[in-house]
Amino acid sequence: MFKIEELIRTARFSLRMVSCYTKGISYVFLHDLASAGKTVGILPFRTINEDYHEFEYMLHNEVVPCWSTSLEKTLFVSDGTSQHDSAVDIAVDRFKTTTGYEINESQLISLGNCRVSKYSDTMCHLYTVDLTNVSANSQTETSDVKWVYNPVKSVDPLVSVTYWKLKNYLYEL
Secondary structure, X not given: OOEEEEXXXXXXXXXXXXXXXXXXXXXXXXXXXXXXXXXXXXXXXXXXXOOOOEEEEEEEEEEOOOOOOOEXXXXXXXXXXXXOOOHHHHHHHHHHHHHOOOOOHHHEEEEEEEEOOOOEOOEEEXXXXXXXXXXXXXOOOOOOEEEEOOHHHOOOHHHHHHHHHHHHXXXXX
């Protein structure tokens, strides 16, 4: 039988320990209270050369204080403050507020799920959206947006996971 004990609690996070005495397991993990352990990540793309299957990928340019004080290229991830219940609604809302691009539910392509880390119980629902035919002139692209050719250069592990899931999706078409 597993027992979960809360060790420390802040307004945003809870540090918890799960124990199973019959199996000799004791493990400490982080629980995100704001997102209830569920978050959404989006890796948009656009085709730059259809003949050669070349794409660009949109990343979020932001400072992640626990990584660095410099700007890092990261996945667009929900912050747990959305008023929506469904992962799709959160994705649409987060993408609009972060990038200025208005997308709808039917444009989102699900790439499955992944765990954020071994030290957290958070599950990330991964999506992409094809912005190839979306006119940048009609959008309000923010300065937080960076189009890149090779997203795996990012230090954000969620970028790599989502990129490889997206590549798999694109080559199955």
